[in-house]
Amino acid sequence: MSYAYLFKYIIIGDTGVGKSCLLLQFTDKRFQPVHDLTIGVEFGARMITIDNKPIKLQIWDTAGQESFRSITRSYYRGAAGALLVYDITRRETFNHLASWLEDARQHANANMTIMLIGNKCDLAHRRAVSTEEGEQFAKEHGLIFMEASAKTAQNVEEAFIKTAATIYKKIQDGVFDVSNESYGIKVGYGGIPGPSGGRDGPSASAGTCCS
Amino acid sequence: MSQTSRSLFLFCSFPRNTDFPSPRRHLPLPLSLRFQFSAKPPMLESELHDLSDDADYAASLQQGSAGVMLRSDSTKQRSPSSDRDGAEIVFLKDNVAIHPTQFASERISGRLKLIKQSSALFMTWIPYKGHSSDARLSDKDRNLYTIKAVPFTDIRSIRRHNPALGWQYIIVVLSSGLAYPPLYFYSGGVKEFLATIKQHVLLVRSAEDANVFLVNDFQNTLQRTLSSLELPRAVPLACGPSNMSGGESILNENQERVDNGVDNGSLSVSQSHGRPRHKAQDPGRDLSIQVLEKFSLVTRFARETTSQIFGENQSNGFSTNERRTPIQTNLDHPKKSSDIVENIPDESPVVLDSQEFERLSLVWGKPRQSPLCSEEWLTFLDSEGRVIDSEALRKRVFYGGLDHELRNEVWGLLLGYYSYESTYAEREFLKSVKKSEYENIKNQWKSISSAQAKRFTKFRERKGLIEKDVVRTDRSLTFYEGDDNPNVTVLRDILLTYSFYNFDLGYCQGMSDLLSPILFVMDDESEAFWCFVALMERLGPNFNRDQNGMHSQLFALSKLVELLDSPLHNYFKQHDCLNYFFCFRWILIQFKREFEFERTMRLWEVLWTHYPSEHLHLYVCVAILKRYRGKIIGEEMDFDTLLKFINELSGHIDLDATLRDAEALCICAGENGAARIPPGTPPSLPVDDGSFYAQQDEIL
Ligand SMILES: Nc1nc2c(ncn2[C@@H]2O[C@H](COP(=O)(O)OP(=O)(O)OP(=O)(O)O)[C@@H](O)[C@H]2O)c(=O)[nH]1
Numbered sequence: 001m002s003y004a005y006l007f008k009y010i011i012i013g014d015t016g017v018g019k020s021c022l023l024l025q026f027t028d029k030r031f032q033p034v035h036d037l038t039i040g041v042e043f044g045a046r047m048i049t050i051d052n053k054p055i056k057l058q059i060w061d062t063a064g065q066e067s068f069r070s071i072t073r074s075y076y077r078g079a080a081g082a083l084l085v086y087d088i089t090r091r092e093t094f095n096h097l098a099s100w101l102e103d104a105r106q107h108a109n110a111n112m113t114i115m116l117i118g119n120k121c122d123l124a125h126r127r128a129v130s131t132e133e134g135e136q137f138a139k140e141h142g143l144i145f146m147e148a149s150a151k152t153a154q155n156v157e158e159a160f161i162k163t164a165a166t167i168y169k170k171i172q173d174g175v176f177d178v179s180n181e182s183y184g185i186k187v188g189y190g191g192i193p194g195p196s197g198g199r200d201g202p203s204a205s206a207g208t209c210c211s
Numbered sequence: 212m213s214q215t216s217r218s219l220f221l222f223c224s225f226p227r228n229t230d231f232p233s234p235r236r237h238l239p240l241p242l243s244l245r246f247q248f249s250a251k252p253p254m255l256e257s258e259l260h261d262l263s264d265d266a267d268y269a270a271s272l273q274q275g276s277a278g279v280m281l282r283s284d285s286t287k288q289r290s291p292s293s294d295r296d297g298a299e300i301v302f303l304k305d306n307v308a309i310h311p312t313q314f315a316s317e318r319i320s321g322r323l324k325l326i327k328q329s330s331a332l333f334m335t336w337i338p339y340k341g342h343s344s345d346a347r348l349s350d351k352d353r354n355l356y357t358i359k360a361v362p363f364t365d366i367r368s369i370r371r372h373n374p375a376l377g378w379q380y381i382i383v384v385l386s387s388g389l390a391y392p393p394l395y396f397y398s399g400g401v402k403e404f405l406a407t408i409k410q411h412v413l414l415v416r417s418a419e420d421a422n423v424f425l426v427n428d429f430q431n432t433l434q435r436t437l438s439s440l441e442l443p444r445a446v447p448l449a450c451g452p453s454n455m456s457g458g459e460s461i462l463n464e465n466q467e468r469v470d471n472g473v474d475n476g477s478l479s480v481s482q483s484h485g486r487p488r489h490k491a492q493d494p495g496r497d498l499s500i501q502v503l504e505k506f507s508l509v510t511r512f513a514r515e516t517t518s519q520i521f522g523e524n525q526s527n528g529f530s531t532n533e534r535r536t537p538i539q540t541n542l543d544h545p546k547k548s549s550d551i552v553e554n555i556p557d558e559s560p561v562v563l564d565s566q567e568f569e570r571l572s573l574v575w576g577k578p579r580q581s582p583l584c585s586e587e588w589l590t591f592l593d594s595e596g597r598v599i600d601s602e603a604l605r606k607r608v609f610y611g612g613l614d615h616e617l618r619n620e621v622w623g624l625l626l627g628y629y630s631y632e633s634t635y636a637e638r639e640f641l642k643s644v645k646k647s648e649y650e651n652i653k654n655q656w657k658s659i660s661s662a663q664a665k666r667f668t669k670f671r672e673r674k675g676l677i678e679k680d681v682v683r684t685d686r687s688l689t690f691y692e693g694d695d696n697p698n699v700t701v702l703r704d705i706l707l708t709y710s711f712y713n714f715d716l717g718y719c720q721g722m723s724d725l726l727s728p729i730l731f732v733m734d735d736e737s738e739a740f741w742c743f744v745a746l747m748e749r750l751g752p753n754f755n756r757d758q759n760g761m762h763s764q765l766f767a768l769s770k771l772v773e774l775l776d777s778p779l780h781n782y783f784k785q786h787d788c789l790n791y792f793f794c795f796r797w798i799l800i801q802f803k804r805e806f807e808f809e810r811t812m813r814l815w816e817v818l819w820t821h822y823p824s825e826h827l828h829l830y831v832c833v834a835i836l837k838r839y840r841g842k843i844i845g846e847e848m849d850f851d852t853l854l855k856f857i858n859e860l861s862g863h864i865d866l867d868a869t870l871r872d873a874e875a876l877c878i879c880a881g882e883n884g885a886a887r888i889p890p891g892t893p894p895s896l897p898v899d900d901g902s903f904y905a906q907q908d909e910i911l
């Protein structure tokens with residue numbers, strides 16, 4: 001299927017926070033509690049539409065375990081978006097956010113759009129991290145924030161699409177040289193082809209994005 | 212007869228050590244030491260069954276059984292006749308034979324055909340049945356060699372040989388770099404064969420070698436270069452301008468190799484004396500370009516065996532030259548048999564009889580065997596249950612694996628939990644001793660009270676992590692499925708107990724994947740634990756926190772690829788893929804996620820034999836990469852694409868074919884390969900300094 005843009009996403013965060021479940025919910029619209037833990041990385045993809053343009057998300061679901069980090073870091077290269085996930089029922093997964101962020105900042109490109117997700121919000125009765133804390137952290141670090149549930153699908157669609165919309169807006173604003181694939185963006189049919197396209201190209205007038 | 216049961220095999224000339232019936236001992240060289248590759252291009256099976264020609268096959272069987280194999284030459288090129296399903300036979304040649312061994316009695320004659328269907332051209336070669344008087348080869352053997360409708364899109368090149376003595380033959384090299392055994396045209400017709408192909412597909416003569424015809428040669432320079440690298444006489448790109456051609460250089464090269472081989476008695480390509488064009492090269496290059504891509508593989512086994520035979524046959528009257536030349540030809544440069552044949556008279560005026568010629572021809576071996584069954588297993592044991600010859604057992608398991616019901620008994624031996632010398636009774640005894648030992652270790656954590664746990668963060672964390680992971684391990688298998696499955700609890704208990712048994716290493720993700728099949732097979736908590744312990748003796752370093760065990764294997768892998776496929780190595784280098792992270796999962800959990808459960812168990816028992824090498828798993832990696840090298844390079848995959856591609860191979864890898872390739876690669880790399888793997892690289896046993904798993908907290 002043809003796309004105007006392809007965005008590479010990575011999903012990062014501690015083991016067991018629900019990264020793979022979020023991906024599966026987004027790509028397959030189902031929750032499967034008994035899939036295998038992730039070793040290395042797994043992939044998913046889905047088409048979405050932003051500003052009437054078909055956009056393909058290629059999503060890298062990484063392994064959360066600490067000792068795999070030296071390897072998972074190599075996957076950050078060239079990601080346009082990142083979903084940084086913690087589990088609202090496990091405080092330590094929230095406490096580790098800073099170190100994940102540091103990794104991302106160090107190994108991903110500077111313009112990567114990061115969405116912070118407090119997952120498992122269906123388990124409100126076991127909540128260990130308040131929504132406000134999540135919001136606060138996001139604000140401090142310049143991230144977009146949402147609480148979501150891979151189980152109920154709440155905000156899952158929104159999280160992925162909002163991230164894409166933000167990236168799309170950055171393209172429109174000319175933040176990226178989209179011809180340089182290290183930004184995690186590939187231009188397909190109907191996308192803005194060149195570095196100056198964002199500002200001067202014909203698509204600029206179509207400007208507004210769906211967010 | 213079932214079409215699917217006759218699989219397409221692809222052969223390489225890997226002499227190997229098979230047990231020899233004594234009547235053959237008079238022969239100077241055990242050249243049926245053998246070996247073989249099989250590759251089933253994935254599309255073949257699904258799409259092309261209909262191309263096989265059953266009726267024709269049956270007819271040829273009948274014909275053959277009458278003991279008459281000679282057909283008149285008039286069948287040489289029949290007028291195109293219409294087959295079924297729109298398939299058209301555009302070329303048909305009888306009395307085209309392969310020579311699986313040097314024994315004339317084991318030649319297999321058959322019928323070669325070119326078939327056109329739609330716009331695609333296919334080649335088939337179907338053996339006749341029972342033409343040889345003493346019929347050493349069973350029909351099964353014979354069928355192994357059947358070439359079933361290989362599409363020309365899978366063929367890279369065809370090499371023509373016109374020896375001065377003997378028959379014309381061709382070697383068909385596939386895109387994978389592997390090749391079919393030479394097809395000898397007893398009644399001529401190579402020219403017509405090539406001419407017919409030319410009418411249907413793009414066939415160009417190689418610039419480097421007039422006897423090589425490139426099929427579907429790409430204009431793309433990279434592809435072109437790579438194809439040419441696969442050709443016997445091609446000079447590696449980076450090797451400078453001295454593009455030698457013609458028989459002379461080949462002869463010289465052969466001479467050198469003969470010398471090397473005989474003088475050193477080992478695989479010594481790396482010691483080739485400074486041939487100018489390779490002087491500045493990594494010695495491994497030679498092996499890669501000269502040998503592997505030509506499918507004519509040097510084998511350590513063969514060297515060893517041949518030197519043994521030399522020793523044994525010192526006084527049997529064969530001259531040195533005679534002995535040397537066949538080794539040379541057969542082991543190093545089978546494709547160049549013709550050159551050797553032509554040159555032999557200069558060196559030794561011995562009459563080149565047909566048997567001599569046969570000895571010069573390629574040899575191939577048997578495919579992977581059926582799994583070891585209970586009945587046969589008993590033959591490996593003495594009356595008290597000791598394994599009589601562990602080497603033989605390991606070899607047998609290596610070639611065929613185990614019937615599932617035997618795994619429970621044999622895995623413990625393969626893993627080194629039970630010793631091969633132990634009797635039934637000793638094993639029973641050990642089992643009970645180990646059971647109570649296990650219970651003791653298990654009690655160390657079982658007895659931790661909740662109050663104690665509160666003050667024992669490391670324990671709580673480990674337990675939490677393990678509990679999170681066992682519910683995400685093989686839950687789709689009946690054995691582990693469903694809520695509150697007791698086996699999931701056992702999985703947890705074993706892992707937690709292990710993390711106390713080996714507290715320094717602790718628990719790391721991936722361990723549950725390694726334990727799951729073991730528990731499934733042993734179906735006993737303590738037994739599974741101790742087998743897991745034995746496995747972790749070797750694979751523990753995969754889980755070191757600093758990943759050094761993984762890095763050393765990935766490093767060794769890169770060295771092996773450099774040795775065995777330098778164009779691919781260069782490709783990875785150019786594309787910044789030399790960290791081989793895309794093979795991380797393969798190595799960490801021994802391909803557990805790449806094959807379905809049953810296949811994984813098969814692979815593991817094969818790997819655990821450590822039969823041709825402790826590091827066979829690395830050769831498995833190379834074999835898989837080689838299998839897909841055309842695609843990787845052709846599609847110019849970058850790191851991301853490659854990683855995704857490799858991930859998605861999961862479930863699509865042909866295990867048997869891969870194992871055959873891996874074995875071949877391993878043997879052919881021989882000591883050169885072993886030298887590329889640093890000592891202590893898992894699963895070699897670690898140097899025991901008592902602190903192998905010492906926690907390296909600063910890395911955390
Ligand atoms: N209740 C609830 N459970 C969830 C949710 N998302 C995930 N889970 C559960 O959390 C467990 C871990 O989820 P995964 O998606 O495997 O976690 P992960 O982040 O991919 O973990 P790693 O692959 O180890 O890095 C699973 O067993 C799920 O059942 C959610 O939104 N709600």
Ligand SMILES: [Mg+2]
Nearest residue numbers: 019020037038
């Ligand atoms: Mg996961």
